Amino acid sequence: MVRLNRAQQQERTRASVLVAAREEFAEYGYADAKVDRIAERAELTRGAVYSNFTGKRSLYLAVLTAAAEQARAAAGPPPASPADAEQALGAFARVWLERLPLAGDTPSHGHLQLRSLSGVLTGEPAREALAELARFEALLLALAIELHGTLRPGTVRRAQLALTLLHGTASLAESAPGVGDPFDIARAAGHLAATPLTEDAAPPHLPYVAPASATRTDWQPPRDLVDELTGLPVDLAEDGVVTVLGVRRLSAAADMLHSARPDDALTCVVVTGDPAGTGRLARLRIVDQVACLQRVFAPADLPRLRIVLDDSGTVPAAIGLDPADDLAEAALRCRDGLITARAEGRGAGHAAAVHSVRDDRRP
Structure with a gap:
C-alpha cells in the first residue's frame, strides 16, 4: 500500500473537492449550490472542504480556473x-x-461553460478588480493583433470593443442560448479592426509622474517564476523593466508599455492580498485570455509583455513592498543584474521605463 505524504494527500483532497464542486455547480448553479453537498459528493467533511477553500465563491472560481488551465494545456500551436x-x-x-452553451444545455451547465461571473462577485474591491482585468485583457489583445508592431492609434479601443461584443454575446447566451450566429459575431469582431476610433492617448498623468530614484542595488530575484504567456522561466534581473501591480491596478501596465525602450524585457508581476478571491479571479481571467491567444498566434507573435502571477507575494517581499x-x-529598472532605478505609486512603470542609461550610472 502506497502511503501519501501530507502535500500529496492535500492535493488529492483538493482534486476531489473540485470534481464534486463542478458537479454541484453544474446541477444547481452558483446561487443554489451548497458547500455541505459538495463535501458529501467528495465523501469528505465540511471542515476538509474549508481547509482548502475559503467558501463557495472561492470554490467556484477554482472550478472555472481549472477549466481555463485545462483549455490552455490542450491548446496546440496554430499553424x-x-x-x-x-x-x-x-x-x-x-x-x-466556442464557450457558448448549446440550446439544449441547462442554465447551470451553461453558466459554467461560459465561465460566467454573474451573481458571483459582490463588493467594490471585487468589481474594481474585474474592471481592471477587463482593461488588461484588452491591452493583451491589442498587443497581439499588432503582430509585433507598435500599438497604433485606436488599437486598444478596438480590442476593448471586440471584448465588449463577445462578453455581451455571452451575457445574452446565459438567458437565451442559441440566439445569434457565432460566425456572424466573429465576422463582426473582425470588421472592428477597420472601425475609425479616437486615438489611445497616453495616460494624462504621465507628464506629472515623479522621476524614479536612481540606485545600484544587487538583488537576487525569486526563482521558479514563469511567464503565463509562453510558459518559459522569467529572470527578473534581465535588462529591462519590472512592474509590480496589485490586481486592482492592472491597467497601469499601459504606463510601462507606452514608455519602454524597444529592446527592454518587460515584465508585469501581478500580486494580491486575497489569493483565494481577487488572486484566483486574476488567474482565471488571465489564463483564459492566454489560452485563446495561444490558439490564434504563433509563439513568436504573442505579446512581448511577460506576465507573472505571484499569489504568494515573493516578488514584492524581495523588493521591500x-x-x-x-x-x-x-x-524597477534592471541593468547588468542590478536594480538601477525604482519607483512607487501612480505612474511607477512609466518612471522606471524612461529612466535613462546616463541616470543608471549615478551612485
Missing part, C-alpha cells in the same frame, strides 16, 4: 499567425465563442 488585424480579431473571436496589497504599484 501560423493571422495576416492582419482583421483576421486576428476574427480568429480570436471564433476561439472565444507589502505583498498583500491589491492596489500596489511599483516598478
Whole structure:
C-alpha cells in the first residue's frame, strides 16, 4: 500500500473537492449550490472542504480556473499567425465563442461553460478588480493583433470593443442560448479592426509622474517564476523593466508599455492580498485570455509583455513592498543584474521605463 505524504494527500483532497464542486455547480448553479453537498459528493467533511477553500465563491472560481488551465494545456500551436488585424480579431473571436452553451444545455451547465461571473462577485474591491482585468485583457489583445508592431492609434479601443461584443454575446447566451450566429459575431469582431476610433492617448498623468530614484542595488530575484504567456522561466534581473501591480491596478501596465525602450524585457508581476478571491479571479481571467491567444498566434507573435502571477507575494517581499496589497504599484529598472532605478505609486512603470542609461550610472 502506497502511503501519501501530507502535500500529496492535500492535493488529492483538493482534486476531489473540485470534481464534486463542478458537479454541484453544474446541477444547481452558483446561487443554489451548497458547500455541505459538495463535501458529501467528495465523501469528505465540511471542515476538509474549508481547509482548502475559503467558501463557495472561492470554490467556484477554482472550478472555472481549472477549466481555463485545462483549455490552455490542450491548446496546440496554430499553424501560423493571422495576416492582419482583421483576421486576428476574427480568429480570436471564433476561439472565444466556442464557450457558448448549446440550446439544449441547462442554465447551470451553461453558466459554467461560459465561465460566467454573474451573481458571483459582490463588493467594490471585487468589481474594481474585474474592471481592471477587463482593461488588461484588452491591452493583451491589442498587443497581439499588432503582430509585433507598435500599438497604433485606436488599437486598444478596438480590442476593448471586440471584448465588449463577445462578453455581451455571452451575457445574452446565459438567458437565451442559441440566439445569434457565432460566425456572424466573429465576422463582426473582425470588421472592428477597420472601425475609425479616437486615438489611445497616453495616460494624462504621465507628464506629472515623479522621476524614479536612481540606485545600484544587487538583488537576487525569486526563482521558479514563469511567464503565463509562453510558459518559459522569467529572470527578473534581465535588462529591462519590472512592474509590480496589485490586481486592482492592472491597467497601469499601459504606463510601462507606452514608455519602454524597444529592446527592454518587460515584465508585469501581478500580486494580491486575497489569493483565494481577487488572486484566483486574476488567474482565471488571465489564463483564459492566454489560452485563446495561444490558439490564434504563433509563439513568436504573442505579446512581448511577460506576465507573472505571484499569489504568494515573493516578488514584492524581495523588493521591500507589502505583498498583500491589491492596489500596489511599483516598478524597477534592471541593468547588468542590478536594480538601477525604482519607483512607487501612480505612474511607477512609466518612471522606471524612461529612466535613462546616463541616470543608471549615478551612485
